[in-house]
Amino acid sequence: MAVIPVLRFPWSKQKKSGANEQARARHKSDEKQTDDEPFTENIEHTISYMRERFDISDDFVVRRIQVMGDTPAVAFYFPTLTNGGHQEAIKSFMTIGTRRRDAPEIDLKQELLNDYLFSCDGRTEETMAGVIEELLNGSTVVHVEGIKEAFVFCTRNVDKRSIDQPETEQVIRGPREGFIENLMTNISLIRYRLQAPELRIKINKIGKYTRSCVAVIYVDGIVNPALVEEVQHRLSKIEIDGIIDSGYVEQFIEDNHYSPFPQIQVTERPDKAVASLLEGRVVIMVDGSPIALLAPTVFSQFYQTTEDYAERFLLVSFIRIARLVALLFSLVFPALYVAVISFNPELIPTEFAVAVAGGRSGVPFPTVVEVLVMEISMEVLREATIRLPQQVGGALSIVGVLVVGQAAVSAGFVSPITVVIIALTTIGSFATPAYNAALALRLLRFPIIIIAGMFGLYGVMVGLILITNHMLTLKSFGVPYLSPIVPGNFEGFKDTVFRAPLWWMKRRPAMLHTPDKTRVGSQSYEQLERSKHNTLDPLTVGNSDKGGGRDGQSQTSDRDSSGDRHH
Structure with a gap:
């Protein structure tokens, strides 16, 4: 079998003539018209076309081969995308030898596909555009002289990282597998x-x-x-x-x-x-x-996790309430502090007011400026912690919270109560499972603080009303954002603030308008409860082993039986 060497190696550096560069430029300007043209029987035309499109790339390979001893063919592939997978595709053509049947009426393409090519995913492509797309996707393309179609083999083999635990969603109870890039x-x-x-x-x-x-x-x-x-x-x-x-x-x-x-x-x-x-x-x-x-x-999904359905509903309901409290803390707690201290100090107990006044003595800034400065500093610190390497980021967070916070209090820039308020707010934002939802609440925290500093508690209420009104106008593919609360749906309430038992949630969310609405059998829980047996009850198991007694009462004890044996 005669095999002509490779025309183009990935490491080769051939100089292109000015005429070739101009031809490629003309071809590039007209590629929309030429890409859709069909294949011809002449492989030289195909080689010329492919060289104009890809040969300027040093990782593109054009290899001439012989099929069935005397039929010329050519293979195209990117070795950087195949990682050696192209070898089997080319081998299936080169090992045919001269075994072609003598019957001239047999079509060469069908003979190759049905009798000789052993690749399970081999197929043909009729247009240049389809071939180019397959090549860029990692496939190996072979064009045989006399056939108006090209053979395409899926040989994509790109290195990828292994499946590991997801980084953005911590797993407490559930599978430790996460999606990867492939x-x-x-x-x-x-x-x-x-x-x-x-x-x-x-x-x-x-x-x-x-x-x-x-x-x-x-x-x-x-x-x-x-x-x-x-x-x-x-x-x-x-x-x-x-x-x-x-x-x-x-x-x-x-x-x-x-x-x-x-x-x-x-x-x-x-x-x-x-x-x-x-x-x-x-x-x-x-x-x-x-x-x-x-x-x-919908909004309720952002404070729910997959573990909520793997744990018992009583515990999960308590945890969900804790998440909602943390969510409210992260949104309105600093604004409430600013409003009460600046406009309505009479709302706090006298002893606490004295403590707050003592802590704020010597602070040169008003409360709203103090809180905004601390919030901005915390956001900068959090962003720096995320972007730095993991080893350095952990140390920076500790230094920022302990050293910088204590130094700011000692220098009189902020009061101790403000540091406590900002710390609780930051912890509350961390309790929200969804990062993008927590980011939205962090963003809205600043305008509410500013409004609270201008209008007090009225400003806080107006800010919350505006946010709620905005959420009422939102939709996701037509589904109201606050469903199933607004509009109200009794079945949907079973999985919002509280999580009902799984056997109570018999229907899928009504807001999705699914054709199949049932997800839990209507009688499955009742049948399961009726069919349960106390198989290992010590009263019944002990009596059944001894072969006597009813209703948990044994006829004779072990001591009596042993005594009878002694007599």
Whole structure:
């Protein structure tokens, strides 16, 4: 078998002539017209076209081979994307030898596909545009002389990090697996947990240059078909050079772009994504991003976690109330402090007022300025802690809280009570599970403090009314943001402030308008309770072992039995 050496090596540095550069420039300006042209039977035309498009890149390889002993062919691939996977595809052509049948009526393409090519994912492509897209995706393309189509083999093999515990969502009880950057791996994590034939995955290509794969995942029969159509419609309208992260998609498809509140939930956990799919939501994932988008979203989801459904409902209800208290602390506690100290000091007890006045003696700033300075300093410190390396960031947070805070109090810039208020507020913001929701509350904290410094408690109430009114106007794919509270829904109240037992939540959220509304059998809990038996009850087990007695009463004791044996 004659094999012609490779025309272009990844490490080769060949000088391009001026004529070639001008030809490439002319081709680039006219690429929209030429990319859609079909393949020809001549491989020399294909080689010339591919060299004009890619040969300026040193990692593009063009390799000539012989098929069936005398038929010339050419293979194209990027070794940086295949990691050796192209070798098996080329080997399947080169090892055919001269085994071609003598029957001339047999089509060469069908003979290769059906009899000789042993790659399970081999197929053909008819246009140059399709071939170029496959090449850039990591596939190996082979064009055989005399065939108007190219053979495409999926040989993509890019290094990726291993599956690990998610960084943005700490796991207390649940699987320790998190999404990674590879889309196919993320889809496999979802299919592993949701082994249903109704699971649907639609992949879109978005980005003029990146051509990023954006997957829309849903469960057919549970999700409302209108929701899937709307998601696909919004994705189809995105025109941008590249999609680098799922956050790009989120900013395009959300309803209100000027609201500080997130209208799409994000997660790194496959179990959380599967739970959303079973409720009737849509999951959107981007190749290259470990963050999945869950739509539609309501506000109550941002202070709920996956562990809420794995623990008993009494404990979870208490924890949810604690989260809501922390949420209110992070939003209004500094503003209330400013309003009371500046306008209504008579509302606090006398002894506490004396203590506050003593602590504030010598502070040169009014309360509102003092609180704003401390809040801004805390935000700067928190941002610096996040951006620095982990080893340095931990030390900086300790130094900032202990040393800087104590030094500010000793120098008389702030009062001790202000440091306590800001510390409680910061801790409250950390208690919110969703980072983007906590960030919105941190942002809104500043205007409320300013209004409180100007109008006192009236300003705080007006600020809260404005925020609530804004949240009432928000929608996520048509779902009211404060559902199921406004509009009210009794079934939805079972999973808001309190979490009802799982067997009480028999229906999926009504706001999603799912075709299949039932998720828990109507009689499953009652049947389970009636069928329970105290199998290891010591009264019944002991009697059954001795073979006598009823209702927990034994006829003879061990001592009596032993005594009888002695007699």
